[in-house]
Amino acid sequence: MHLTRADIQAEERIKRLNIINSISGIKPANLVGTIDGKGQTNLAIFSSAFHLGSNPALVGMILRPDHEVRRHTWENIKETGYYTLNHVHESFIQQAHYTSAKFEKEESEFAGVGLTEQYVEGFVAPLVAESKVKMGLKFEQSVPIEMNGTIMIIGSVEHLLIPDDAVDERGHLDLSQLGGVGISGLNSYYKLEKMAKFPYARKSELPDFS
Amino acid sequence: MHLTRADIQAEERIKRLNIINSISGIKPANLVGTIDGKGQTNLAIFSSAFHLGSNPALVGMILRPDHEVRRHTWENIKETGYYTLNHVHESFIQQAHYTSAKFEKEESEFAGVGLTEQYVEGFVAPLVAESKVKMGLKFEQSVPIEMNGTIMIIGSVEHLLIPDDAVDERGHLDLSQLGGVGISGLNSYYKLEKMAKFPYARKSELPDFS
Numbered sequence: 001m002h003l004t005r006a007d008i009q010a011e012e013r014i015k016r017l018n019i020i021n022s023i024s025g026i027k028p029a030n031l032v033g034t035i036d037g038k039g040q041t042n043l044a045i046f047s048s049a050f051h052l053g054s055n056p057a058l059v060g061m062i063l064r065p066d067h068e069v070r071r072h073t074w075e076n077i078k079e080t081g082y083y084t085l086n087h088v089h090e091s092f093i094q095q096a097h098y099t100s101a102k103f104e105k106e107e108s109e110f111a112g113v114g115l116t117e118q119y120v121e122g123f124v125a126p127l128v129a130e131s132k133v134k135m136g137l138k139f140e141q142s143v144p145i146e147m148n149g150t151i152m153i154i155g156s157v158e159h160l161l162i163p164d165d166a167v168d169e170r171g172h173l174d175l176s177q178l179g180g181v182g183i184s185g186l187n188s189y190y191k192l193e194k195m196a197k198f199p200y201a202r203k204s205e206l207p208d209f210s
Numbered sequence: 211m212h213l214t215r216a217d218i219q220a221e222e223r224i225k226r227l228n229i230i231n232s233i234s235g236i237k238p239a240n241l242v243g244t245i246d247g248k249g250q251t252n253l254a255i256f257s258s259a260f261h262l263g264s265n266p267a268l269v270g271m272i273l274r275p276d277h278e279v280r281r282h283t284w285e286n287i288k289e290t291g292y293y294t295l296n297h298v299h300e301s302f303i304q305q306a307h308y309t310s311a312k313f314e315k316e317e318s319e320f321a322g323v324g325l326t327e328q329y330v331e332g333f334v335a336p337l338v339a340e341s342k343v344k345m346g347l348k349f350e351q352s353v354p355i356e357m358n359g360t361i362m363i364i365g366s367v368e369h370l371l372i373p374d375d376a377v378d379e380r381g382h383l384d385l386s387q388l389g390g391v392g393i394s395g396l397n398s399y400y401k402l403e404k405m406a407k408f409p410y411a412r413k414s415e416l417p418d419f420s
Contacts, residue, residue, distance in 0.1 A: 001377070002330075003370040008267050011381075018381030020264035023345060023370065025297055026385060026392040026402055027261065028235025050260050051237065052272060053358040054230035057218050060272070062262060087235055093406060095419055101411040114419035120212075135233060143353060147364060148263040154357060160213040160233065167211070171221075171228030175236060175394050181405070182236040182392055184385050188407045192236055192392060192400040196303060200397070201311040209305055209324035 018185050026182040029088035033126040034076030041126045042072045043099045043109035047183040057157035064150050081139050082124050086131035089179040093189045135160045228395050236392040239298035243336040244286030251336045252282045253309045253319035257393040267367035291349050292334050296341035299389040303399050345370045
């Protein structure tokens with residue numbers, strides 16, 4: 001199947017949405033935890049988080065400020081300046097997925113889907129107790145993407161919580177062991193199975209590919 | 211393990227790099243194909259591509275303009291205005307990984323690792339023949355991220371090539387069937403196994419999570 005720009009544009013809306021949401025490849029499954037100034041918590045699933053830098057430790061995320069559900073996340077981040085990112089695992093993918101239902105602002109998705117708020121002293125935003133890899137982020141910057149009205153949000157890592165035995169001595173995280181998952185498109189969940197680790201690629205140590 | 215901002219900062223450089231490169235979760239494995247004005251091709255593995263929007267169809271990617279290897283990709287994109295994104299599959303992860311070795315600009319990574327250039331009529335940048343999901347992108351915009359000197363590159367989809375049987379009638383792509391892979395950190399590769407597909411989440415259809 002070869003689709004040109006015009007073919008893509010001519011596709012039925014939902015089909016286009018599904019195809020285009022899949023073509024960049026597997027996406028990480030994270031829950032973003034926030035709180036407003038009155039103490040009302042919010043939890044939302046995001047597949048758009050990405051690594052932005054390790055020194056300082058920065059995580060990026062794309063969001064649509066006008067999205068009827070994700071809007072609360074953005075409002076809370078602006079209000080308090082902090083948010084959390086929590087890995088989704090196999091054990092609670094359905095709960096994580098349903099945080100995307102349209103809860104009212106007065107209802108917390110934590111209670112709505114049965115996940116547990118966890119707090120770190122001195123940090124306002126709620127973590128997800130069920131998640132094994134989670135971090136508290138400080139909102140640093142938003143970058144408007146004028147082409148389509150989305151924004152990129154940049155956060156720096158204030159707190160990082162990981163099980164001791166999930167990280168090896170060089171700092172590699174084993175996502176299979178953690179029951180990590182990925183998302184394709186809007187609603188397909190994939191299990192991760194570690195298959196290979198290669199050394200830093202040196203030209204002088206190139207395998208024979210002929 | 212609970213690391214604060216100061217603990218992360220105090221970590222040994224390589225360990226910090228590995229940990230922080232892992233914490234956003236699984237990342238997609240893609241090869242970016244480019245060509246310069248003289249016809250010299252380049253191929254580079256990227257784990258930083260992300261979905262940016264479906265109407266118009268936009269894909270984002272983070273790169274470091276000063277990176278000794280990835281620099282050629284950016285130079286070529288600026289020179290010709292086009293590039294390709296090609297999914298990496300299980301069958302060629304080692305070849306894909308070694309595109310990150312330091313090849314000279316006069317050497318093509320395609321030949322260096324044994325992957326095959328493919329062209330679409332009227333589109334200048336090389337696709338990867340071995341890849342089953344691949345696209346030709348038009349460079350639209352670069353967004354500098356001043357906090358750490360990286361840039362976000364935005365491309366719009368000009369061509370999309372997918373096997374007919376890998377997409378269902380609603381436009382969902384089956385990444386397991388395609389042998390798709392994800393990356394954690396800098397060099398760990400994961401196989402993807404489809405485990406669940408949930409409907410669009412409606413509040414009125416919430417499962418019983420109690």
